[in-house]
Amino acid sequence: MPGLWLVLIVLALAIAGYVIGRQRALQSGGGNSRALHSLPRFYGWNVAIKVLLPAFIWLAVWSLVQTIIVEKTVSGIIPKEEITIGLEGEDLDLALKVIDANHSLRMAEMRRTAEGLNYLIAADLLTEDEAQNLTLDKVDVEKLLKDAGQVVTGEIIAPVLKASQRKLALDKRADIMKSIFIIGVALAFFIYSVLQSHKDYRARNSVEFMILGLLVLMACIAILTTVGIVLSLAFNTVEFFSIYNWTDYLFGTTWSPRSGAGTHQPLGLLPLLWGTLYISIIALVVAVPIGLFAAIYLAEYASPRVRGFVKPALEVLAGIPSIVYGLFALITVGPMLLDIFGNSGIGIMPGARSVMTAGLVMGIMLIPFVSSLSDDIINAVPQYLRDGSYGLGATHSETIKQVILPAALPGIVGAIILAASRAIGETMLVVFGAGAAGKLSGNPFEAMTTVTAKIVSQLTGDADFTQPEVLVAYALGTTLFILTLALNFIAQRIVNKYREQY
Amino acid sequence: MYDVPNTERDTTVNDIKISANKVQVYYGEKQAIKDVDCEIQDKTVTAFIGPSGCGKSTFLRCLNRMNDTISVCRVEGSINLDGEDIYDKRVDPVQLRAKVGMVFQKPNPFPKSIYDNVAYGPRIHGLFKTKAELDDIVEKALRRGALWEEVKDRLGDPATGMSGGQQQRLCIARAVATEPEVLLMDEPCSALDPIATAQVEELIDELRSNYSVVIVTHSMQQAARVSQKTAFFHLGNLVEFDDTSKIFTNPEDPRTESYITGRIG
Ligand SMILES: Nc1ncnc2c1ncn2[C@@H]1O[C@H](COP(=O)(O)OP(=O)(O)O)[C@@H](O)[C@H]1O
Ligand SMILES: [Mg+2]
Numbered sequence: 001m002p003g004l005w006l007v008l009i010v011l012a013l014a015i016a017g018y019v020i021g022r023q024r025a026l027q028s029g030g031g032n033s034r035a036l037h038s039l040p041r042f043y044g045w046n047v048a049i050k051v052l053l054p055a056f057i058w059l060a061v062w063s064l065v066q067t068i069i070v071e072k073t074v075s076g077i078i079p080k081e082e083i084t085i086g087l088e089g090e091d092l093d094l095a096l097k098v099i100d101a102n103h104s105l106r107m108a109e110m111r112r113t114a115e116g117l118n119y120l121i122a123a124d125l126l127t128e129d130e131a132q133n134l135t136l137d138k139v140d141v142e143k144l145l146k147d148a149g150q151v152v153t154g155e156i157i158a159p160v161l162k163a164s165q166r167k168l169a170l171d172k173r174a175d176i177m178k179s180i181f182i183i184g185v186a187l188a189f190f191i192y193s194v195l196q197s198h199k200d201y202r203a204r205n206s207v208e209f210m211i212l213g214l215l216v217l218m219a220c221i222a223i224l225t226t227v228g229i230v231l232s233l234a235f236n237t238v239e240f241f242s243i244y245n246w247t248d249y250l251f252g253t254t255w256s257p258r259s260g261a262g263t264h265q266p267l268g269l270l271p272l273l274w275g276t277l278y279i280s281i282i283a284l285v286v287a288v289p290i291g292l293f294a295a296i297y298l299a300e301y302a303s304p305r306v307r308g309f310v311k312p313a314l315e316v317l318a319g320i321p322s323i324v325y326g327l328f329a330l331i332t333v334g335p336m337l338l339d340i341f342g343n344s345g346i347g348i349m350p351g352a353r354s355v356m357t358a359g360l361v362m363g364i365m366l367i368p369f370v371s372s373l374s375d376d377i378i379n380a381v382p383q384y385l386r387d388g389s390y391g392l393g394a395t396h397s398e399t400i401k402q403v404i405l406p407a408a409l410p411g412i413v414g415a416i417i418l419a420a421s422r423a424i425g426e427t428m429l430v431v432f433g434a435g436a437a438g439k440l441s442g443n444p445f446e447a448m449t450t451v452t453a454k455i456v457s458q459l460t461g462d463a464d465f466t467q468p469e470v471l472v473a474y475a476l477g478t479t480l481f482i483l484t485l486a487l488n489f490i491a492q493r494i495v496n497k498y499r500e501q502y
Numbered sequence: 503m504y505d506v507p508n509t510e511r512d513t514t515v516n517d518i519k520i521s522a523n524k525v526q527v528y529y530g531e532k533q534a535i536k537d538v539d540c541e542i543q544d545k546t547v548t549a550f551i552g553p554s555g556c557g558k559s560t561f562l563r564c565l566n567r568m569n570d571t572i573s574v575c576r577v578e579g580s581i582n583l584d585g586e587d588i589y590d591k592r593v594d595p596v597q598l599r600a601k602v603g604m605v606f607q608k609p610n611p612f613p614k615s616i617y618d619n620v621a622y623g624p625r626i627h628g629l630f631k632t633k634a635e636l637d638d639i640v641e642k643a644l645r646r647g648a649l650w651e652e653v654k655d656r657l658g659d660p661a662t663g664m665s666g667g668q669q670q671r672l673c674i675a676r677a678v679a680t681e682p683e684v685l686l687m688d689e690p691c692s693a694l695d696p697i698a699t700a701q702v703e704e705l706i707d708e709l710r711s712n713y714s715v716v717i718v719t720h721s722m723q724q725a726a727r728v729s730q731k732t733a734f735f736h737l738g739n740l741v742e743f744d745d746t747s748k749i750f751t752n753p754e755d756p757r758t759e760s761y762i763t764g765r766i767g
Binding site for chain 1: 680
């Protein structure tokens with residue numbers, strides 16, 4: 001039975017449960033809702049939630065466990081037959097890693113084949129028996145799948161086909177058991193909670209409790225996924241440093257990865273970090289004054305009508321995806337700068353991609369971010385401070401300079417740091433605007449690259465996750481993560497301090 | 503001005519400092535002050551009393567054009583300071599406010615040091631040439647504000663760390679430091695405890711020897727304690743304006759009487 005049907009049946013049970021639970025409770029109170037402990041709808045919800053929640057939780061758990069067990073069972077069919085006799089030490093380690101990698105590639109192919117066969121069965125191109133009896137010597141399975149529009153990336157060898165057939169069979173049996181089990185759970189809870197629906201049952205408290213549970217569950221999912229991401233980052237970073245010297249990474253001044261060059265290639269962080277910081281600084285030099293002055297104008301001088309128009313407009317600007325700014329950098333700003341500073345002009349700019357190009361456009365991108373945050377902060381400065389200043393005969397601009405900005409300063413600094421952490425994490429714009437070569441240079445018109453851009457390039461294409469030039473992406477990710485985390489932490493501290501100020 | 507020997511303080515006749523004629527104030531369409539005529543004497547404490555929302559603050563804020571900072575607010579009629587119309591186009595409200603200082607209901611020291619708070623006005627108006635002169639101005643103002651002894655050792659501390667009463671006296675000192683001629687106070691004690699209130703009231707009485715003070719208060723006892731003249735406002739009208747002793751013992755208007763005996767308010 002397809003999963004969709006299962007979900008629909010459980011939903012139908014829940015809806016029926018709502019109606020019946022409500023009805024039964026009302027009946028037990030003699031049709032008078034005032035005789036009930038809770039409002040009638042709580043009895044309905046009590047049944048509905050008790051049907052839905054356990055059924056879906058079990059569905060999730062079952063599906064997960066089923067995948068794991070089936071994979072484990074069939075993985076034995078695909079052999080790990082590579083020869084490791086005679087290998088020792090590092091070479092043996094490497095060989096084992098290669099074997100593991102090959103095995104996981106074949107497992108992936110097996111999953112795709114199983115999916116493809118499934119599709120063929122669903123589309124009535126094959127019967128289930130035919131699918132189970134396919135052999136490579138009689139049928140060109142690859143062609144069959146490709147003709148049906150399915151993805152085939154690797155070569156389908158006999159063990160892969162066999163494993164996928166076994167997976168199909170196992171999954172089919174497990175799916176039937178799953179459906180029976182889930183419907184059983186839903187029915188059991190349905191009966192249990194319908195029987196509960198009596199006028200004395202404290203349905204409101206029960207519903208409130210279950211809602212609390214649901215919210216806690218969601219919060220846990222949010223936290224656990226974050227923890228999972230950080231852990232996988234950390235795990236792979238440790239993996240990288242186990243095959244690559246950490247001082248070479250942290251203090252290396254050249255970045256030139258070569259695929260297959262092993263542990264002796266230069267993967268120095270410094271050129272990338274320098275590019276990141278250089279671009280970010282230029283971006284902030286552009287964004288902070290413009291954004292701040294725009295915010296002062298908006299908060300202090302603009303009439304409500306101008307404000308009502310400009311503020312949403314700025315927020316629209318803030319919503320433009322960074323790839324659009326990247327195109328702007330590539331097509332407009334880069335060539336424009338090249339006209340002035342390139343070989344036809346001053347002659348210090350070799351190409352359209354440069355730190356300056358990316359920095360300028362990133363600055364433009366950050367203006368609405370800075371101005372919108374600063375505007376809120378300036379508006380939060382209490383009116384009585386302004387009155388105090390006007391009451392002493394200060395002019396508007398004196399009041400802004402002497403009272404409002406000093407009072408708002410910590411908040412504004414917080415906003416600037418947030419903008420900085422955005423600049424450091426920006427990727428698409430840099431890929432388009434700054435170039436791809438890691439370089440330590442003071443000339444802002446030269447192409448450089450950043451940490452984020454290199455993470456992208458190290459992981460695209462044929463990524464072999466045993467090689468340092470690929471794994472370094474995780475180290476770069478960790479570096480970036482620590483950098484922005486520290487910046488956000490500082491910003492948070494400053495913003496909190498500012499809350500206590502007045 | 504020469505001294506006229508006079509034993510009864512309430513009947514001393516001083517020069518007219520401010521005179522208002524047919525003042526109307528509107529917030530948008532709504533009229534908050536209707537036809538108010540009022541003369542405020544120099545070296546006198548004048549109290550504005552009346553029920554909440556009757557326009558006391560609004561009228562007070564007309565006297566130094568603080569209402570200019572509210573965009574919907576419109577003032578008609580004329581208000582003269584030393585015979586000059588303060589709503590005349592040639593008058594700069596910024597200079598006017600240096601002459602007519604203001605103390606607000608909620609103590610509002612700037613988030614700066616005590617010293618910088620007092621020095622704020624003198625710095626803006628360039629009232630000194632050397633640092634020593636500024637130190638002198640600050641000390642004098644703090645002495646006038648009856649605060650010097652308490653803060654002289656910690657002038658660099660943030661003003662927001664002081665108690666409410668100290669903050670309000672600091673605000674008075676801050677206003678005094680620009681050497682105004684008139685001091686407007688809008689319920690200056692409403693956020694203070696009784697002891698701090700007593701200190702501020704004492705201070706107001708001392709300030710009378712140098713300035714013309716106008717104080718809005720919702721406490722009739724306070725008006726009776728600190729003022730020589732009292733104006734009673736009701737629904738935007740100035741109902742009665744006379745010597746404080748007369749208002750509180752023998753009011754002419756029945757509305758004044760019901761207010762001071764507690765029947766309206
Ligand atoms: N900024 C403002 N905008 C609109 N109406 C206001 C404003 N300030 C005061 N008012 C109105 O003007 C009237 C007088 O207010 P106010 O002078 O503050 O009274 P009081 O100080 O005597 O309590 C009130 O009705 C009030 O609602
Ligand atoms: Mg008021």
